[in-house]
Amino acid sequence: ILNVEQSPQSLHVQEGDSTNFTCSFPSSNFYALHWYRWETAKSPEALFVMTLNGDEKKKGRISATLNTKEGYSYLYIKGSQPEDSATYLCALGDSNYQLIWGAGTKLIIKP
C-alpha cells in the first residue's frame, strides 16, 4: 500500500518568518506530485503539480521542489503572512491513475 507522509503535522510560525515542510512518498510508480492549500471553511485549492525530477515551481511567496529519485518534495513559504494559515496537502499521482493523499501540515501564522 503506497503511503504519503507529511511532516510536521502542524507548525506555528511568526508572521514575517519563512518556513518549509516536507512530503515524502515512495518513488516507484511515480507520475505526479500535487500540493494543495486548504483554508478553513473553503475547499482545497491546487498550488502546484510537478512531474519531473528537479522540478521547481513558484507562485508568489510560495515555492516547491521535487526529488523523485529519493521520494520527497518541499514546500517553502517566504515571509509568512496571516493569510498563509491553512492546511497544506500533498498528493502522489501514480501510474494506476490513483491520487494518494498525505494527512497534511497545518500551518498557523502568529501575528
Place this chain on the structure above:
Amino acid sequence: KAGVTQTPRYLIKTRGQQVTLSCSPISGHRSVSWYQQTPGQGLQFLFEYFSETQRNKGNFPGRFSGRQFSNSRSEMNVSTLELGDSALYLCASSLDAVYEQYFGPGTRLTVT
C-alpha cells in the same frame, strides 16, 4: 468557465435513511473523485470515476456507492445512514485523476 458544483450544499437526515449527493464537474473534465472529511480528519478518498467507470475505490463500506453519467456528472449514494456518516463530502473534477483537481464547495451532511 464554471467551476465544480455540488448539490445540495446542506442536508440533514436521520439514521437508517439514504441520501444522494450530486456533483457537476467542470466542462471537459472526465474524472470525478469523491472525498469525505470529518472533524479532525484529512481528506478520505471514497472513489474515482472516469468516463462512467469506477477506476479506484477507497476503504469505505459498501453502503457508499456512486456512479457517473455520460455527461460526466456524478452522484454519490449512502444507504442506511449512520451517525458517523456526518461529514463534509467533497467532489473534485480533473482531466484525469493524476492531473490538477478542482474541488467543489462540498455538501455538509448531518445525520441525527
